[in-house]
Every structure is written in C-alpha cells, then in structure tokens.
Amino acid sequence: MTHHDSSGPQSVSPEPLELLRTPPPKERADAARNRAAVLEAAARLFAERGVEAVSMDQVAAAAGVGKGTLFRRFGDKSGLAAALLDARERVLQEQVLHGPPPLGPGADPAERLDAFLDAYFDYLLEHLDLVRMSETATPGARYRIGAYRFWHRHLAILLGSAPDPDQTAHALLAALAADHVAALLPELGEPRMRAGLRRL
Structure with a gap:
C-alpha cells in the first residue's frame, strides 16, 4: 500500500501516471x-x-x-483474477491517458472526474465478480494492485484543488470497492449508486 503524508495539501504531478502503467x-x-x-x-x-x-x-x-x-x-485465485482484468484495465488506462476528452486529456478537471467515475463504474459492473475476487481474496489485496495506484493518482491529479487530494481520491475509490458495490447494488440500484458517486 502506498503511504501518503497527511500533513496537508500536496501538489500532484501528472507524470507518474505513465510510470504506473508499465508494460508486462x-x-x-x-x-x-x-x-x-x-x-x-x-x-x-x-x-x-x-x-x-x-x-x-x-x-x-x-x-x-x-x-x-x-x-x-x-x-492464488485473486492473482488469476487480476491477470484476467489486466487487459481490460489497460484499455481504460489508455483512454484516461490518451483518449478523447472528457475521459482523456483536454477537458476541465471536474468534467474528467465525472467521466472517469462513469467509465470506471461501467467497467466495474461488467466485471464485478472478477474485480471483487482480485480485491478481497487476501487482506489489503485491493491496495497492492497496480491499477489501484493508477486510479488513485489520476483522481488525485483531477482533485488537485481540494484541500487533501490524496485522501479525497482514496475516499472516492472506497465508494468504488467491488465488495461495497456488490453489497449495495441490489438495494440501491445502478442509477442511484451512479448519482451518489457524482455527489461525492
């Protein structure tokens, strides 16, 4: 798990996103x-x-x-699930890095944030069981996955004007944990959960 200094606001540079997406x-x-x-x-x-x-x-x-x-x-099975998800995650990462706005560069950060939340929620719903397995098979597995660090850094960059972008990015990603989504989806439904993400 990546450790972050919680002493106050930090400047977040976009360069680490490319470094976090290393080829196999x-x-x-x-x-x-x-x-x-x-x-x-x-x-x-x-x-x-x-x-x-x-x-x-x-x-x-x-x-x-x-x-x-x-x-x-x-x-273990979580490693197998993560490997199956790798190609699918790379497609979304490529869209974030080089795709058209608003998901890709060139749009206002708030628009990019909404576009990312929608795109990631779509990806999560399509692969919910696999993502859940990759995130929960061992304690803390979610935070050791390279893709989590990529998503976190991307959100922290978009939230650069927030008082603590790193913490806020973690809080948003907590609402996108597969176990959380799987548990609440039957009760709340997709539209309500999607709207809730936007409000966060």
Whole structure:
C-alpha cells in the first residue's frame, strides 16, 4: 500500500501516471503459451460457473498445466483474477491517458472526474465478480494492485484543488470497492449508486 503524508495539501504531478502503467515483462514462448491457456480456461470457467464456484485445481486441469505451474505464476485465485482484468484495465488506462476528452486529456478537471467515475463504474459492473475476487481474496489485496495506484493518482491529479487530494481520491475509490458495490447494488440500484458517486 502506498503511504501518503497527511500533513496537508500536496501538489500532484501528472507524470507518474505513465510510470504506473508499465508494460508486462517479456515471456519465454512456452511460458506465454501456458499463461494464455490458463487465462482462456479461467475466463471460460468463470463465465460458465461463476468465479466463486471455480477452484484453481479446475483451472489447471482445464488449461492442461500442473497445479504448481498455476500457483507459481498467479499465486492464488485473486492473482488469476487480476491477470484476467489486466487487459481490460489497460484499455481504460489508455483512454484516461490518451483518449478523447472528457475521459482523456483536454477537458476541465471536474468534467474528467465525472467521466472517469462513469467509465470506471461501467467497467466495474461488467466485471464485478472478477474485480471483487482480485480485491478481497487476501487482506489489503485491493491496495497492492497496480491499477489501484493508477486510479488513485489520476483522481488525485483531477482533485488537485481540494484541500487533501490524496485522501479525497482514496475516499472516492472506497465508494468504488467491488465488495461495497456488490453489497449495495441490489438495494440501491445502478442509477442511484451512479448519482451518489457524482455527489461525492
């Protein structure tokens, strides 16, 4: 988890966003094939049975790899979920960094903030079970995910005129935690939750 100085307002520079979005390392051909087979099998099984109902053993068997290979590569089911989400997150990150306004550069920070909240909420609803798994499998998992640091830095930049942009960005992201959204969505519904994010 990133630690922030809470002593007062901070200036936030946009440059770290590119640094937080590092490309995946190069892989050997056999490792890349195994990784692709695992991700394809996991995506299929999760879609067919639901994330909670699928075990790592089932993923390994469906991918044709050993359990040791799977656990060494992904650690646990949350690591597997994070790997499946990686490509989807990179699309949204690319739109934030280089896409058209208001999600991308060139719009007023308040407009960009609204556009990001809408786009991230859409992404979250589309992949809610996977995001929830990646964020909750181990204590504090959400804050160790590189994408969380990217989203936080982006929001802190947009909130640069707030008294404490870092804390405010964390508070906004807390309302977008997958476990929180999954618990409240049946009661509040999507439009009400989306409107609440805007008010925050």
